[in-house]
Amino acid sequence: MRSTPHAETFPAHTPATAQVFTTVLSHGPLTRLEAGRRAGLSPAAVTKAVRPLLASGYLVEGGGPEEGGTREAARPALGRPAGLVRVNGERALFAGVKATGDELIAVLTDLCCRVRLARRAPLPDRAAGPALAALTDLVHELLTHAAESRAAVAGLGIAVSGDVDRAEGVVRYSPFLDWRDVPLAELAATACGLPVTVDNDVRALTVAEQWFGAGAGLSDFALVTVGAGIGCGLVVHGRVVAGAHGVAGEIGHLVADPAGPLCHCGNRGCVEAIAGDAAIVARVREATGRDVPDSAAAVALAHQGVPGAREVYARAGEAIGRGIAAVANLLGPERVIISGEGLAAYDLFAAQIRQAFTTAAFGSAARCDVQIRPLPFEEWARGAAATAIQTFITHGTGSGKG
Amino acid sequence: MRSTPHAETFPAHTPATAQVFTTVLSHGPLTRLEAGRRAGLSPAAVTKAVRPLLASGYLVEGGGPEEGGTREAARPALGRPAGLVRVNGERALFAGVKATGDELIAVLTDLCCRVRLARRAPLPDRAAGPALAALTDLVHELLTHAAESRAAVAGLGIAVSGDVDRAEGVVRYSPFLDWRDVPLAELAATACGLPVTVDNDVRALTVAEQWFGAGAGLSDFALVTVGAGIGCGLVVHGRVVAGAHGVAGEIGHLVADPAGPLCHCGNRGCVEAIAGDAAIVARVREATGRDVPDSAAAVALAHQGVPGAREVYARAGEAIGRGIAAVANLLGPERVIISGEGLAAYDLFAAQIRQAFTTAAFGSAARCDVQIRPLPFEEWARGAAATAIQTFITHGTGSGKG
DNA sequence: GCCGTTATTTTCCGCTGTCAATAAAAGAAA
DNA sequence: TTTCTTTTATTGACAGCGGAAAATAACGGC
Structure with missing residues (x-):
């Protein structure tokens, strides 16, 4: 792809260089020894990788803003103190x-x-x-x-x-x-x-989650997004799953209930047809008989305790929890991160998500760490x-x- | 692990050696050039990798039993003829x-x-x-x-x-x-x-499927086994998925129908509770009112066209097809191989498996190649x-x- | 200042795979 | 037959990457 004349370049001369850099990027300030341990490299290799990165300004020495904090305190009093290296975000x-x-x-x-x-x-x-x-x-x-x-x-x-x-x-x-x-x-x-x-x-x-978020350092995790659609990103063996035909992570079209409502994909009871924004709005409208222009209104009704509205969210949470259990049963990820604009209604279905997940997860799959977090719009x-x-x-x- | 005194060893001196060997192992007799192309190596690297393998007898030259067959015919008349290399099974x-x-x-x-x-x-x-x-x-x-x-x-x-x-x-x-x-x-x-x-x-x-079977050369596929239990092995990014907690591929405990029969795992309507051997036997017994000692008897009743028995298999096929669709929607494999002793009843539910899969697969996930094959007991x-x-x-x- | 200890760097060194040139093995052309 | 063309395989020089071991640095304690 055509680049600008003075395009920035990154000195990823060797595999080890990129390896070390991404390790430091994901795990904050690290000592060289620690970075080597995490990246599976010898201390010598780290030194060699770090040098050009320091020279080109992509890494800097020192612990950054919170220098002198807990990190220093944890240091054992013996031996040469470790020097921290971190990515120069600027x-x-x-x-x-x-x-x-x-x-x-x-x-x-x-x-x-x-x-x-x-x-x-x-x-x-x-x-x-x-x-x-x-x-x-x-x-x-x-x-x-x-x-x-x-x-x-x-x-x-x-x-x-x-x-x-x-x-x-x-x-x-x-x-x-x-x-x-x-x-x-x-x-x-x-x-x-x-x-x-x-x-x-x-x-x-x-x-983003894999490099900078709750998936940092994990080789197997799933990210579930709840909103207009229900999506899922999968990381297996340390790599994002893309699917042979461009399709993967379609948790929204797993069937949670074959007797459920019709989905735009043609099936009945897809997770998305139960827990997607549009489905929830429609269902709250039916249940309450009121005018529900958008999902904010639906959330408001549920928060007000209008009869029926809360149940819609409960059922949505249940469907999502089942979908996540399916992911956990099939892939056994270390962690599942649930995120999305839909989580404005967080409190309305978090408990049901967890409960449905725990119920439907098979054996040790239930040991998977399920985190629920809101998602800023940007x-x-x-x-x-x-x-x-x-x-x-x-x-x-x-x-x-x- | 303690080895016998004169244990066989394999000359996998270098990554490329193992790479070339497994390529030849999975894809039969190959020319050196072709092996290099498939393994992502230069011709020179192949030559160097092949030498010790020939010397130690793990590879031999020549096309094996079917030498002179179609392979020769496909050779263009021009240039030095390619020399085939194959694994010496003996x-x-x-x-x-x-x-x-x-x-x-x-x-x-x-x-x-x-x-x-x-x-x-x-x-x-x-x-x-x-x-x-x-x-x-x-x-x-x-x-x-x-x-x-x-x-x-x-x-x-x-x-x-x-x-x-x-x-x-x-x-x-x-x-x-x-x-x-x-x-x-x-x-x-x-x-x-x-x-x-x-x-x-x-x-x-x-x-076995990945190296010697229908998964050879595929980096993403699934193997579904149908029998006493319903199992699933997954290969993603060229590696078998093991799961963070030892659990993975539990397609048998995906919920196909929340209103379905109780499963030993505590949930309702698991694929295994509908399509596992024991479930089928029990369901055929209920449906026909006859004595059904084992799954062979159940298959026999269905083949005889006893009312109700066939429907049990149809529902089982549907549940399996849905489970496979879940795998396809989540992972987008290139191929799904369905296999197992349960396939003695192959003709009784193959059509339903395919149909349920096609219906429940989302978008391009339906392009996944679904193969159904019997599984010898050994x-x-x-x-x-x-x-x-x-x-x-x-x-x-x-x-x-x- | 010396010692013990831990972190980092330096100095080779082996090893691997690539590159470019060369050999080999045909059929085709002269 | 000889020579040319084309494709496959091999060779040998080479660059560079990462590792092991040894050297050096930076402390705190004595």
């Missing part, structure tokens, strides 16, 4: 954009994927051409802001729902955007003058940025292709 | 034993996992001590037979259902055998004088042998531990 910036059917969400992050700036823009026309123009405008806004910083923007990540071929940078089919075979990486790279990574939105979020865009960071580090430049 | 033998609750099944295979000899022996006492003694006897029978061959037995694989820690060679918990924390690899190695690999039975079968033991072959090749000796 060294490079990244842009991440999530495109939904009616809006673009964009963030500017640093190398540690900390959000510097978040922006939303409506997407009046979702056709590829106008959408690309809107995206370019938004990215330029970020670039303008970034220009105030010393660091350059080293890559752009774009997250789109649907069937996305990350390696080729092509959106095969996105139902919400109604796109087919759009070579988005190439188009956006030309339009924005940045190396571009394009990935499926849930997978992008999974990458998180999807942050996931996109995480994919850009990932390609920057693993490919030496921000470009996913080539 | 070079080493392996023993594989599957332990069920009431019987031991053992096979002697060659290096290509072709069965030379199959034996069954009852297991009157399933306690670890007596079972080990019976296993040792059976293995010695195989060894006696093997002594007639020039090749030595290079390893023993043991497959057990339940929670097995292959790396440690320990059976954590096997319900059917009622074993807990039995260090089987160590015990059997001492008793039989062979390097031993112990693995879960379904995973062992999956390894296949489980062959799976055990495959694990022994695997450790022999990857560890240089037949020992999984150390």
Whole structure:
């Protein structure tokens, strides 16, 4: 993918270099010895990997802001004190954009994927051409802001729902955007003058969780997103599962109840047909007989204790819990992270999710650690940025292709 | 793990050596160039890897039995003709034993996992001590037979259902055998004088399929076994999924119908509670009001067209198809292989499996290739042998531990 | 200042796989 | 027959990566 003339490059000369860097990136300030232990490398190899990274400014010595905190206290009094190494987040910036059917969400992050700036823009026309123009405008806004910083923007990540071929940078089919075979990486790279990574939105979020979130250091975990749709990103053997035909993690279309309501996919009782936003709104409307314009209204009714509304959420939680149990029974992940805008209704179904999971999980699969966390709206865009960071580090430049 | 004095060793000097060897093992006679292409290596690397393998007799030149067949015909008339290389199956033998609750099944295979000899022996006492003694006897029978061959037995694989820690060679918990924390690899190695690999039975079968069967060359596939239980082995990113807590592939305890019959796991409508042997027998008994001693009788009734019996199988096929769809929706495998003794009733539910799968698979997940094949009784033991072959090749000796 | 201890770096060193050139084994052309 | 073309396989020089061991650094305690 065409790069800007003075594109940032990452000195990933050797496998070990990238290995050490990602270890430090995910696990905060580390001593060289500890980093080597976690990355499965000898101390000597760490020294050699760290040198060019320090020289190029991607790593810096010292424990960062919280230096002198608990970390120092834990140090044994004997022997040479360990020197910490951490990633210099300021060294490079990244842009991440999530495109939904009616809006673009964009963030500017640093190398540690900390959000510097978040922006939303409506997407009046979702056709590829106008959408690309809107995206370019938004990215330029970020670039303008970034220009105030010393660091350059080293890559752009774009997250789109649907069937996305990350390696080729092509959106095969996105139902919400109604796109087919759009070579988005190439188009956006030309339009924005940045190396571009394009990935499926849930997978992008999974990458963010794997490198910077609750999945850091885990080789097997699942991320479940609850919202308009119910999605699931899977990490198995340390790698995000993409599926042979571009489909994977479709927890939303597992059948929770064959006698349940009809789903747009044609089956009955899909998790999404019970616990998706639209399904919940419809079901609360039926149950209460009231006007329920959107999911916020549904949540409000349930919180007010209107008869019937609460039960809808309980059933939704149960369906989600069963879906998660299916994941746990099949893959035996170490952890499942449940997240999503839908969790505005957190308190309404967290208990049911856990209970249904525990009931339906088989044997030791129930030992899986289930975490439930809310999801800030810019998180999807942050996931996109995480994919850009990932390609920057693993490919030496921000470009996913080539 | 203690080895015999003159233990066979495999010259896996370098990663590339093992890589090339397994490629040739799985894909039959290959030219060096082709092997390199498949293994992602340069021609030069293949030459270097092949040399010691030829010298030690693990590979031989020539196309084997079917030499001069279609392979020759497909050769273009131009240029130096390609020289084929193939694995010398005669070079080493392996023993594989599957332990069920009431019987031991053992096979002697060659290096290509072709069965030379199959034996069954009852297991009157399933306690670890007596079972080990019976296993040792059976293995010695195989060894006696093997002594007639020039090749030595290079390893023993043991497959057990339940929670097995292959790396440690320990059976954590096997319900059917009622074993807990039995260090089987160590015990059997001492008793039989062979390097031993112990693995879960379904995973062992999956390894056999991955290296020698319908999964050869696929990086993502699933193997579903239908019989007393409904099991599933998963290969993701080219590796068998083991699960963080020893549980994975529990397709049998996915809930196909929350209103279904009670399962021994405590839930309702598990796939196994609908399609497992015991469930089918019970359901046929209810439906027909007749005496149904075992699953053969149930199959017979269904084949005779006794009212009700056929429907039981139809519902079972539906449940299995749904379970497979769940796997396909979550993981997007390239292929699903359905196999098992239960397939004696193949014709009774194959159509329902396929139909339920197609209906419940979401989007492109339905493009997954579903194959249905019967499973000879010695296949489980062959799976055990495959694990022994695997450790022999990857560890240089037949020992999984150390 | 010396010692014990732990962290990091340095200095080789073996090993692996690639590259580019070369040999080999045909059929085709002259 | 000889020579050329084409494809496959091999060789040998080579670069570089990561490891082991030894050296060095940085303490706190004595």
